[in-house]
Amino acid sequence: MAELIAFFSRGDENYVNGMIKTLEVGNTEVAADFIQEITGADLFQIQPMQAYSKDYNECIEQAQADQKRNARPELKCYPESFDRYDTIYLGYPNYWGTMPMAVFTFLEHFDFNGKVIRPFCTHEGSGMGSSVRDIKKLCPNAEVKAGMSIHGGSVKRARKDIEKWIEAGRK
Template sequence: MITGCELFRINTVKKYPDDYTEATKVAQQELRDNARPKLSEYLDNIDDYEIIILCYPNWWGTMPMPVFTFLEKYDFTEKTILPVCTHEGSGLGHSESDIRKTCPSARLEKGLAVKGSNVYSAQPEIEKWLQKFINNFKRRK
């Protein structure tokens, strides 16, 4: 892991289909329904974290609905969120503005969009993006 930070996976109680096409249909229906799927686990205490690197795939122009469930569960006041998404051509979509609306008291940093087909070779790009954030963060302190 590049950061050495603690990892928390946002998993749902109800599993998504293994079949890609079926999973995209479920995701699209959840978006239409503005669903908030129940998560299988939650963080014990968001206060333990100052910076959250929020990683997710871009599903239909934004974050998967379970990510909304996660974000709505906690108070992100005085927290910094760094969004990172995978995509196949739509970049971050409107996920940054959705994060801003969902967590208005958080500091939202400029996100990074990694094309899904480039994930396995993206480490230099991710490290450069993280270093830029770290340098800016140190200047603010």
């Protein structure tokens, strides 16, 4: 069986190490690329039809509004085949204590029965939040393994930690 890295990431203005910085590549995408290099898994970026604002403050307001109304944003596309994957590395930034709502849309679209989910989350101090609990609630028939939280401002130096996490989850 094959592995898939499904991730949501956002470049543009981001909060990094206490400051607003413009990122060409979002932190979660950096981590997803490391996982792909290490595992050879297929990559799929979760993208909502309506992208969040490039402005950080507007983005967080939009993300909070989506969460408050329990939105399920429409996605641009989905992986062509999902059945062939037995392990899904699921990546996202921590938005208001959990995953962006587009990740909820993705999880509700597929049957995760018998699949392994390996969550990884980038953040600036809030860790995984309630995301692992939310994944377990959305995918009750999946095996949700220990997640990895990665400080966004340190993601480019996290490859060795990511390697250790991948290996620990394969035992």
